[in-house]
Amino acid sequence: MVRNLTLALLFTSAYVGLQAQSAAGYRSLSPAADQWELGVDLGTPTISSGEIDAKFPGIGAGLHVRKAFGHAFSFRASALYASMKNENERPDLRSSESSWISGSGQAVVTLNNLLFRKPNSKIGVNVYAGLGVTRFTTDAKSVVFATDPSTAKDGSVEGTNAFFESGLGIAYRVNPKFNIGLEYSFINTLGADADLLDGDEAVTAAGSSYNGRDVVRWPHLSLNFNLGKDKSEPLYWVNPLGATGEAIAALEARPVYDPTDTDGDGIIDAIDKETNSPAGARVNTNGVTLDSDGDKVPDYKDKEPYSPPGYAVNADGVAQVPKAITEADVNRIVDAKIAAIKIPEPKTDWFLPNVSFSDNSYAVRSSEAEKLHYVATVLKNNPNIKVVVVGHTDARGTEGYNNVLSYNRAKSAIDALVSQHGVSRDRLILNWAGEGNKLVSSNDANSMNRRAEFHVAKGETEMARPEGKEAGKGSFKGNKDAGY
Numbered sequence: 001m002v003r004n005l006t007l008a009l010l011f012t013s014a015y016v017g018l019q020a021q022s023a024a025g026y027r028s029l030s031p032a033a034d035q036w037e038l039g040v041d042l043g044t045p046t047i048s049s050g051e052i053d054a055k056f057p058g059i060g061a062g063l064h065v066r067k068a069f070g071h072a073f074s075f076r077a078s079a080l081y082a083s084m085k086n087e088n089e090r091p092d093l094r095s096s097e098s099s100w101i102s103g104s105g106q107a108v109v110t111l112n113n114l115l116f117r118k119p120n121s122k123i124g125v126n127v128y129a130g131l132g133v134t135r136f137t138t139d140a141k142s143v144v145f146a147t148d149p150s151t152a153k154d155g156s157v158e159g160t161n162a163f164f165e166s167g168l169g170i171a172y173r174v175n176p177k178f179n180i181g182l183e184y185s186f187i188n189t190l191g192a193d194a195d196l197l198d199g200d201e202a203v204t205a206a207g208s209s210y211n212g213r214d215v216v217r218w219p220h221l222s223l224n225f226n227l228g229k230d231k232s233e234p235l236y237w238v239n240p241l242g243a244t245g246e247a248i249a250a251l252e253a254r255p256v257y258d259p260t261d262t263d264g265d266g267i268i269d270a271i272d273k274e275t276n277s278p279a280g281a282r283v284n285t286n287g288v289t290l291d292s293d294g295d296k297v298p299d300y301k302d303k304e305p306y307s308p309p310g311y312a313v314n315a316d317g318v319a320q321v322p323k324a325i326t327e328a329d330v331n332r333i334v335d336a337k338i339a340a341i342k343i344p345e346p347k348t349d350w351f352l353p354n355v356s357f358s359d360n361s362y363a364v365r366s367s368e369a370e371k372l373h374y375v376a377t378v379l380k381n382n383p384n385i386k387v388v389v390v391g392h393t394d395a396r397g398t399e400g401y402n403n404v405l406s407y408n409r410a411k412s413a414i415d416a417l418v419s420q421h422g423v424s425r426d427r428l429i430l431n432w433a434g435e436g437n438k439l440v441s442s443n444d445a446n447s448m449n450r451r452a453e454f455h456v457a458k459g460e461t462e463m464a465r466p467e468g469k470e471a472g473k474g475s476f477k478g479n480k481d482a483g484y
Helices: 002-024 243-252 326-342 366-382 399-421
Strands: 037-043 047-048 053-068 073-088 097-111 123-143 154-177 179-191 215-226 387-392 428-434 449-454
Touching: 047 073, 053 215, 073 123, 073 215, 097 154, 123 179, 154 215, 366 387, 366 399, 366 449, 387 399, 399 428, 399 449
Parallel strands: 387 428
Antiparallel strands: 037 053, 037 215, 047 215, 053 073, 073 097, 097 123, 123 154, 154 179, 179 215, 387 449
16 A cells, blocks of 8 residues: 555656656756765664564664755665564564665655745655665564464574665755755565565464565654765755746846937947047947047047057147157266266285295295295286285394394395386385294294285385394395385
8 A cells, every 4th residue: 555655656746747847848957066965864663564563663774875866856775774573462472583684776756846936945855666685684483484383483584585665754954964854664575585574474364374575664864964065955955946036037137228328429328337428439338438548538639549658648648759869868878877887996905925034034035936926916916006015033133133134034025026026116115023023932943933924005104224234144136126
């Protein structure tokens, strides 16, 4: 009875849906990509049989996924695990405990999704039917496999059977991602073992067996989640005519066509952004007078409608282009730029080597020639500098003797720079320090203290020869340029 009613509802809904689409030439305007539904099913299954009574409640849990194939039709794949008990009034005579594992697929019809007038329905009324396969195991007391009760014994029944499933349900949409459903399913097993879910075979009062299928009743709660990002909800929650209704509303909201063109520029007032354009003035597609060169003087006033860019214009739109530049102008600009260039001061912080002398001598040794060459090179490459030459001695001898000897060493170094390297004498400043500025703190003979130092002049003046008799060994190779 229930099965026949369910099938009738399914076929009726399918027929109504097809007729409606065929008659109206309906094409869904909903997005092609919609979300899948993932559901968790929890309930209390029972075995309905004519042999022994169900012991309520059983325990059942399942999962399902559901995909819409239109606004009324969808397909659902389900898996179910259930544990159920049955017993007679005298449990010692007959009782059973069954475990059930199954998978099935159902066609689902949402009956009310062809009628509602809101963008999304709050309530969904569903009927469904499908086929599946189960593996069940039943442990029973006094299992009866034949018409003769004397064959009853304790035992176990196992079977793998196909089944037909049908049912109906109602769902409530909580939000676009979640809904709750209540469903009642009828599962009719098929095949030779269809009467052994309760571990007992149906027999008549006369003792003959008959095909009394055991039916699993599966009332359950479904917690359903819509999966997907940036997609429409499952189409069985979406108004099939939603997009059509929006399009009709947009059409109704459009203003009534009014061909009035106040300024006669060919652009009707409804889209004209300048309804008072001067007569004869050229306008763009928005009815605004043209300004071809963008100089803010409209073309009908502009005496130069295509002025060169980058120049100011007068009230008539004429560009104020300056006169062409002449060669004299170029020369004047270049001269001004050159005059503004600041030439950096020459480098004056040079490191110049010392020239060493032998004990009690002011003769320049050939081993020091490279150092004098370096000093001369710096002077030649920097014509704006002068160099101070300072003579020194070690700490031996009297102070007066050492002063004259340090003078002679500075003079000998200057003589070599002038005569051998061609340095002008006026670029060399002679100074002497005697034994008062030792490099090495020692009273012994030390070649580092017997030296002539060179450094770039910073305002120093030349020192005269100190008083005293001639000191040291050597000779001067001066010339008239050296002042000898």
